[in-house]
Amino acid sequence: MTFFVTCSKGCLEQLSGEVQSLWSEHSLHLETIRRLESDLNVYKCAFNNVNTDLATAHKEKEHLETRLKGHRVVTLIDGDGAIFSKELIAQGQAGGLLAGKQLSESIFQHLSEQYGSHPYQLWVYVFLNKKGLMETLGRIGPPSIKSSFEDFITGFNQASERFSMLDVGNAKEAADAKIKCHLEDDLRLPQTFKVIFAGCHDNGYVTSLRSQITAGYKNKLILLKSYREMASGITELDLPVLAIPDLFIPQKLVEPxxxxxxxxxxxxxxxxxxxxxxxxxxxxxxxxxxxxxxxxxxxxxxxxxxxxxxxxxxxxxxxxxxxxxxxxxxxxxxxxxxxxxxxxPLWKHNPPPCTLFYLATCKHGTSCKYSHNYYLEADDFENMRTNAKKQPCPAVNRGEACTWGEECCYGHYCPALSKCYFLKQGKCKFIGVNMHKDTKLSG
Incomplete structure (x- = not known):
């Protein structure tokens, strides 16, 4: 009996020790839990603060992106083809101011209707051969147009601090080079919302425009129409078109x-x-x-x-x-x-008459080595057209697209086509691709 009591007492003491040990461990666990809960609250507070800061950062980022994107609108005008109306030019400085106002109001109205109201900022660049254009206007219109052209330019430049009509001289395709450079640079700026291009009369711009479209900037391009009919290559680009009535001369200048x-x-x-x-x-x-x-x-x-x-x-x-x-x-x-x-014969005169002056547009003006001073009749013009077609178009001869298209005064195909005697000898001056094909009879 004494043995049983002694064993029971020993078991109780051992059990009591184990209970006390478990309780101590439980207390430690509770302390650990309280400490972890405290840390968790700290982390929750920090996380909430981070979320708040992140939301603020997102808003600032969106605001900054909006500011960087901006609503800058650049208008590029080839002033040698997209020529302001004679009525506006004849008004001199007042006409220039009116042209600038009409241009800006029409552009803002179009942008608001198509893309919503925003704080648009408009830049306008007009590049032209001033001397050549003045001479041409003087020949086809009343003297007042030529004499008031300088004042018209002044008025247009004063219409807005961001409007510039710039003389690029009579170098070949000088205006084209300026416009192509601005086209590429302005399209790639994130601040540029739209580029409005007014050179739709000239197929020479097709390659540059198509290159920018391929680069992903099609959504930034708008065509500003000057002639009633745009160049075929420009039309095929399928870009949005803006037309402003009575702002430009609606067709190519033809001297009587x-x-x-x-x-x-x-x-x-x-x-x-x-x-x-x-x-x-x-x-x-x-x-x-x-x-x-x-x-x-x-x-x-x-x-x-x-x-x-x-x-x-x-x-x-x-x-x-x-x-x-x-x-x-x-x-x-x-x-x-x-x-x-x-x-x-006309070609025997010294100097002979300038083909481009009488049939198209000569950019050389008074510095041209051919004469602009002959007075020709209808049969003279017809003979000149016939003879000009016997000369290859320089652009097509180089394998390039002719900016004049079907209106080009020079030949896009050899008059003899596949029956050309000089072609067989390798001496024909028509050396462009397909310039001797019988199936191609039009320029």
């Missing part, structure tokens, strides 16, 4: 054919309308001159005074003081010289 200078009868000294083929030889026979001048400039340099002829004079108010020839050249010399010149 001028009548040939009238010849003179040695008997009456009265001007005749034109020396016809039937009396050309007679004019030579009646002349006493031995060596008639061989160039137009020799005649034009010696004006001969004539009586007023209102029925032939295109300008009003002609007086006897007006002259087309001078006193230094005898009248009979004028008759013979005119007949001599008329009998000569």
């Amino acid at each position: 054919a001028s009548p040939r200078l009238p010849s003179y009868s040695s008997a009456t000294k009265a001007p005749l309308s034109v020396v016809k083929e039937t009396n050309k030889q007679q004019a030579l026979a009646n002349s006493q001159i031995v060596s008639p001048p061989a160039t137009y400039s020799a005649i034009a340099a010696n004006p001969y005074k004539r009586e007023p002829t209102p029925e032939l004079d295109s300008s009003e108010g002609s007086t006897s003081d007006e002259s087309i020839y001078g006193d230094d050249l005898p009248h009979d010399a004028v008759v013979a010289a005119m007949a001599f010149l008329i009998l000569q």
Whole structure:
């Protein structure tokens, strides 16, 4: 019995020790739990603060991206093709201000309708050959257009601090080079919202535009239409188009054919309308001159005074003081010289007439090595067109797209096509691809 009591007492003591040990461990666990809960609360608070900071950072990022994206709108205008209307130019400085206002208001209205109201900032760059354009306008329109063109440019530049009409000179494709450079640089700026391109008359821009579209900037491009019909290559790009009525001249400038200078009868000294083929030889026979001048400039340099002829004079108010020839050249010399010149083919004159000046647009102006001073009739123009088609278009000859398209005055195909004698000898000047194919009969 004593043994049983002793064992029971020992077991109870052992059990009590184990209970106390378990309780101590439980207390330690509780302390650990309280400590962990405290740490968890600290981390929760820190996490909430991080979430708040992160949300604030996201908002700041979105705001910064919006500011970086901006709503900068750049308009690039090829002023040699997209020419402001003659009515606006004739108004001088006031016309320039009006053109700038009309352009900006139309662009802002289009952007608001298509993309919503935003704080758009508009930059406008117009690149042109000022001297060449002034000369052309002076020939096709009233004198007021040419004289007011300088004031028009001033007015346009004053329309906004971000408007610039810039003269690039008469170098070939100088305006094109400027526009292509701006096109690439402005499209790639994140601040640029849209680039409005006004060179839709010229297929020469197709490659640059297509390159930017391929690079992913199609959504930034808008075409500003000047001519009624855009160049075919530009149309195929399938870009949004903006048209502003009455802002630009709606078609290519074509200078009217001028009548040939009238010849003179040695008997009456009265001007005749034109020396016809039937009396050309007679004019030579009646002349006493031995060596008639061989160039137009020799005649034009010696004006001969004539009586007023209102029925032939295109300008009003002609007086006897007006002259087309001078006193230094005898009248009979004028008759013979005119007949001599008329009998000569155009290309034999020295210098010969400038094909681009009479059939298209010559950018060289007064520095051109060919003459711009001949007065041609309809048959002269027709002969010039026929002969020009016998010369290869430089662009097509190099395998490039011609910016004039079907309106090009030069030939896009050899007149003899596959039957060309010189092609078989390897000497034909038409060397571009497909320029001898019978299936291609149009330029």
